[in-house]
Amino acid sequence: MKVFLDDERSTPDGWIRAYWPDEVIRLLQAGQVEVLSLDHDLGDDSRGTGYDVILWMETEVALHGFSPPLILIHSANSAAAQRMRAGVESIARLASRQSFANLKVKFYEEEIVTVRGGVQNSLNSLYEKFKNEVSLPAELAERASPPLLLSVSDKWVNAEKRVLVVGQETLGWDFHPGDYFPDLKDPIMTFADFQVTPSSVAALTAGYRDFEFARHQPGNYNSPFWRAYRSVRSSLGEDVDGAETAVLWTNLFRMSLDNGSVYENGSSEEAALIREAGSALLRAEIQVLAPTSVIFFTGPNYNEHLYAQFPGVEPFNLESYEPEKTSMLKHPLLPIRTFRTYHPAYLARSGQWGIISEINAWNQESD
Template sequence: MQPIDYQSVLTLLESTFTKQISCDSPTNLLCLKASENYIKADIKVMIFGQETNDWECQFPHIGGLPHLLNVYDNFFNNGKCFSYGGQFWNGFSKIQSRLRDEFSTESKSVGFIWNNVIKIGRCGEAGAPSKAVLDWQKITQNLIRKELERYKPDIVIFLSGPNYDKHIANIFNDVSFSKVSKRSDRQLAKVSSPQLPIKTIRTYHPGYLWRRGFYSF
């Protein structure tokens, strides 16, 4: 599997990095690295969170792309994220177990890759970054589409909540959200776009799901 050209994205981000943006303390770019388990899996799953709030602290990191790929590999592919704690990774782990159990009856392996709707967050702070940082990183919307083309997930799960639907719509301008159960489409929605697999859903961030009964979703 050929790597994504993250370097050209980083180069453009650095060339447009201003003092105003620096004052808003953007994190570093989330650069994906698929594991061998994902590459060889019968069923490939990409799970999106919202954004990072401390991804190697403030942009740009002196180690550049090699460092960011290694950080992703060590954090996610080597499982350090699950000792990191927090409701997101607890929820992610439960979804992994559920899907592996479900497909084990068909003797199919399941591989996972982690992504975020917003690729550059705020250093040390939760929540979406400023408008200036969002505008600066618009190039990453096309990057996400390229990641989907390259990694070809069979299932996509957005654990981003309905308030991030506007950010998903910025990535896929033809996207639609529809009700799939007795729950409202704010709680659980099918996400449709020619650029997404048929099996794509969006639900709340696990922090909300744990409070509302995780397994009922």
């Protein structure tokens, strides 16, 4: 029996659903569980979390010789997931010190598929909520593009270093039947289309994946932004192309306006409305994705929008750079290694491209 403990995500095919720790513990006591996949936050901490199941198994292995199942973690709570993984490793050591290495390898190999599905499912839930709850004025919704929605790969989930690159704006982001998603029957050209098209979340995440970071757009591929993006991938020892990556991309503005820049085409009120429509989504994505590093290639002209999306964010000095232009950023939702610098187009024009190499090098340093 495969048991899936979760309060919100869809149950994978072939798994038995459980909602609370006591349900899982009863099944474990009956000796029926071969594989167990655990979420941490279950909606009511007074009834326990996934970590309580880990603690129960650890005690039973230590005191009563309990034989644990294969244990997987699919929690989006990065701190809790780390604690749960430590508990799983303790269980493995207690169960069999001689075979611990094999157990650990099996654990992580199996975890990749389950966690990736969990991360993408969590993102898709955010995107469906965004789709159903965000309200833009009707005229603005017809002028705004569909939103940028991310797709994660196995490499992202399994990587020790995960870098989220944040640019300024999403430009020219629309979809036609046959572009990427075979079930798309009608074009998704505007934010209004996105909100009324039944398969729009699936279509846009498929579009993100198949876009492959401008790989199929020769004119865009060699732009400064995408050259900077590929330099980050190269610094992690990755192939610079392909959808399998530990470097994802998003933007401060998730939608464009009038097929171009919100910053240039919109009034200050319109820009604020579009920015705020995506602000909560960006913050929630970061919590789900748990990047180990974030790089804002946004430039000082977008500081207003950056600070509005992360209230209370604190820039602090990075070497001798001016902190309002190139700095590290401190905020509860951002990882320790969060950098903010100019857009790569400006860095290329001003002869300061070396800042990107420096950020890549700082990312490689040990904490």
